Amino acid sequence: MKRHLDRFRLRIRSLVAGDKVDARMKDELDVHIEEQVDNYIAGGMDPREARLAAMRDFGPVDRIEEECRDTRRVALVENLLLDLRYSFRSLVAQPLLLAAAATSIAVAIGANTTIFGLATSLLMVTPTAREPERLAHIRMRSGSHVSHGSGAICRERRACRPDWVQRRGEHQLARRRPFGQPVAALRHREFLRRAWCADGDGPRLQRE
Amino acid sequence: MSRDVLQINQGSLYPALHRLEQQGWLKAQAGQTASGREAKFYALTAAGRKQLECELESWDRLSTAIGLVVREAE
Numbered sequence: 001m002k003r004h005l006d007r008f009r010l011r012i013r014s015l016v017a018g019d020k021v022d023a024r025m026k027d028e029l030d031v032h033i034e035e036q037v038d039n040y041i042a043g044g045m046d047p048r049e050a051r052l053a054a055m056r057d058f059g060p061v062d063r064i065e066e067e068c069r070d071t072r073r074v075a076l077v078e079n080l081l082l083d084l085r086y087s088f089r090s091l092v093a094q095p096l097l098l099a100a101a102a103t104s105i106a107v108a109i110g111a112n113t114t115i116f117g118l119a120t121s122l123l124m125v126t127p128t129a130r131e132p133e134r135l136a137h138i139r140m141r142s143g144s145h146v147s148h149g150s151g152a153i154c155r156e157r158r159a160c161r162p163d164w165v166q167r168r169g170e171h172q173l174a175r176r177r178p179f180g181q182p183v184a185a186l187r188h189r190e191f192l193r194r195a196w197c198a199d200g201d202g203p204r205l206q207r208e
Numbered sequence: 209m210s211r212d213v214l215q216i217n218q219g220s221l222y223p224a225l226h227r228l229e230q231q232g233w234l235k236a237q238a239g240q241t242a243s244g245r246e247a248k249f250y251a252l253t254a255a256g257r258k259q260l261e262c263e264l265e266s267w268d269r270l271s272t273a274i275g276l277v278v279r280e281a282e
Contacts, residue, residue: 003232003255010230024248029222031247036218038243059217067223071230 014072025068033058225250233259 014021033054040050055061069075091098129135228234233256236248252260 003253006232006235006253007230010232025222025226027246028248029219031241031245032218032222034245035241035243057218059219061219064217064219064222068226071223071227073230 011072011074014074015077018074018078021072022069026065029058029061029064029068033061228256232256 033051036054036057037047037050040053041047045053058064091101127135225234229236229250233253234250235253235256236250239247239249241247
């Protein structure tokens with residue numbers, strides 16, 4: 001448990017204080033080389049020779065620094081941040097490209113939302129009415145149209161439910177669909193338009 | 209240590225040390241070298257000692273097995 005805490009602490013330190021950790025790592029390698037130089041000088045080597053020999057013993061400093069950095073395992077996050085910064089800067093440098101990209105994404109999202117919204121409400125939502133297949137679509141002569149439960153309009157008009165509504169309802173009950181558009185409403189729209197018209201005082205049948 | 213059979217750069221020690229430190233098997237402490245330079249001193253943690261035993265055991269098993277196979281071929 002303690003080990004995992006230590007690991008977590010080191011990761012965090014590498015992330016937030018990466019430069020400091022980096023500098024300390026370089027110091028550590030320097031100290032090693034300096035100590036080695038001192039050893040060689042103490043052994044009677046001339047200083048220039050000693051430094052060359054110490055560097056040779058140590059190996060490629062840059063590669064070793066890089067390997068030390070890799071052990072911290074935060075390169076992924078650091079590179080991600082660098083990439084983000086780079087893309088932000090190149091977008092700011094090309095505002096036209098930014099505008100085009102933003103617009104096309106916005107249009108695409110808007111269109112998709114609209115289409116899926118429509119499809120969902122038309123095809124996937126179960127109607128909330130109790131017996132949706134008995135709903136009727138009534139078109140008024142003036143050109144406006146009203147969607148009503150047939151029962152409701154009758155109560156409102158103080159008329160009893162017309163015979164054909166009753167019959168249609170019973171007829172539809174036999175071929176009820178599990179869900180979907182109130183079938184009756186669409187199927188009988190044309191019939192209704194011709195048969196059921198309303199003028200000022202109330203509904204009446206129009207003969208054609 | 210390896211009677212000069214293995215030639216490894218001194219610098220290669222550091223990536224290994226840092227890896228072990230990141231794994232929580234070593235702990236570094238600041239200190240001074242004999243010549244008075246600031247340096248890091250590494251020590252095994254408890255988890256590190258346990259891991260060392262584990263690794264040694266598995267290394268012994270593997271090297272013994274390889275030794276046996278090689279001798280068998282003689």
